[in-house]
Amino acid sequence: MGQGGVPRRPQPRDGELGAAVARAQEGDETAFAVAYRIVQPGLLGYLRGMVGDEAEDVASDAWLEIARDLGRFRGDGAGFRGWTATIARHRALDHLRRQRSRPRPARLEQDALELPGRHSTPDQALESLSTERALELVRALPRDQAEAVLLRVVVGLDGPAAARVLGKRPGAVRTAAHRGLRRLARRLGATADGAADADPPTPGEPT
Secondary structure, eight states, X not given: OOGGGOOOOOOTTHHHHHHHHHHHHTTOHHHHHHHHHHHHHHHHHHHHHHHGGGHXXXXXXXXXXXXXXXXXXXXXXXXXXXXXXXXXXXXXXXXXHHHTOOOOOOOOOHHHHTSSOTTOOHHHHHXXXXXXXXXXXHHTSOHHHHHHHIIXXXXXXXXXXXXXXXXXXXXXXXHHHHHHHHHHHHXXXXXXXXXXXXXXXXXXXXX
């Protein structure tokens, strides 16, 4: 479990990723392909939560920038995940500004509402986040909660790394992720006619 009760998916390939990035910085194209294969699934999931069906195009733009600026990166495998997430986020926000839109609200289709049972928990919500339908529900969260959940759970960043990507305090990101997961659990376990969705503020928690 991560700090603040928010689980963080382990990233067992961070060592391999760091080594691949180091070789890629020396011009090894095969190593860059290895780094891409390790990072791309989480990055694409994050972008799907941000821009929906445009995620592939935004990811392509992000990787062009990543490849161009790779020589400037300094850090290990975990740091590379955070660096690439920052670039992807900037490209996603640029895309949304161009489209003059925000992430579209999810359609609460019956099949999405039937993912877990009524007594869903944040852990069950986490298990469902790999599905397209669950990512649609993430997009319906308030922006701060959606991004915190995506960065912590889908990309696999820890609290401080996610906070650096978002330009916020780690405590605020942990709180947003925790609230987002609770909200997701309720939505995933809702009946067809809906359930209460408001989160009462917790005294002393950052907003």
